[in-house]
Amino acid sequence: MTEKIIYTTKTKTGKTISFRYPTINDVQILTSFINKASKEKTFIRFQGEQQSLEEEKKWLESTIKNIDNKEEVYLMAFIDNELAGTGNVKQEKFTRKHLGLFGIVVDSNFRGEGVGETLMKLVISEAIKNIKGLKIINLECFATNFIAQNLYKKMGFIEYGRFPGASKHKGKFIDEILMYKKVK
Numbered sequence: 001m002t003e004k005i006i007y008t009t010k011t012k013t014g015k016t017i018s019f020r021y022p023t024i025n026d027v028q029i030l031t032s033f034i035n036k037a038s039k040e041k042t043f044i045r046f047q048g049e050q051q052s053l054e055e056e057k058k059w060l061e062s063t064i065k066n067i068d069n070k071e072e073v074y075l076m077a078f079i080d081n082e083l084a085g086t087g088n089v090k091q092e093k094f095t096r097k098h099l100g101l102f103g104i105v106v107d108s109n110f111r112g113e114g115v116g117e118t119l120m121k122l123v124i125s126e127a128i129k130n131i132k133g134l135k136i137i138n139l140e141c142f143a144t145n146f147i148a149q150n151l152y153k154k155m156g157f158i159e160y161g162r163f164p165g166a167s168k169h170k171g172k173f174i175d176e177i178l179m180y181k182k183v184k
Contacts, residue, residue: 006075007122011113017079019122021067024060026076031056033083037105041170044105066090073126077106077119084110087119089127089137098135100127116148120155128183135184142167143175157181 003025008018022030031053038046051059066072074088085106092099102123106116127134139157141148153159157179166176 006126009118011079011110011115011118013113015079015113017077017084017113017115017118019075019077019119022060022064022074022076024057024064027053027057027060029083030060030076030086033086033107034105037107040108042108045167047169063088070130070132073123073130075119075123075126077115079110079113079115082109083107084113085115085119087123089123089131089134091131091134098133100131100134100137102137102139116151117155120151124155124181124183136180136182138178138180140166141177141179142169143177144169149177149179152179155181 003020003023005018005020008016011017031051034046034056035050037044038049038051041047063072063074067074072088072090075086076083077085077087085104087102087104089100089102091097092101102120104116104120104123106119124137127137139152140163141152143162158181159177159179161178163176163178165173167174
């Protein structure tokens with residue numbers, strides 16, 4: 001897979017943002033990106049853990065295989081050649097192949113610029129086009145992440161449940177909000 005920009009637009013502050021799928025050559029960029037986000041202990045699954053280059057390479061190879069097999073969409077957002085965010089929808093397996101699990105991470109330097117909303121729209125659009133049989137996208141969100149919840153609601157996601165104590169964030173167990181969106 002070669003680097004190919006699939007979409008370009010402007011952020012809220014007028015910066016050019018471009019989106020593309022990953023290649024194996026992105027392993028170092030992605031390792032640095034997730035390790036930085038993990039150190040922040042922000043609203044993601046990683047809470048301080050650090051990925052090695054080898055671990056990230058195995059994950060990236062698997063992700064690229066899933067993309068090639070039309071089982072996942074994974075996009076990277078760049079501003080001034082810096083990775084500003086990543087987002088994906090990954091198809092579930094077996095009796096749940098009509099479901100896709102959504103995830104997103106936006107770098108702290110670019111939050112508030114509209115990166116998340118644009119990335120989310122594009123990832124969902126690409127997932128609808130590329131993942132065969134996709135009917136519903138679901139996500140899990142830390143109950144204390146009100147900014148994300150508001151974005152998800154704005155994008156048409158509906159809360160369908162709460163999982164008490166499902167995640168540990170900054171040393172405390174917190175609830176997760178479960179949301180879905182029908183796409184077909």
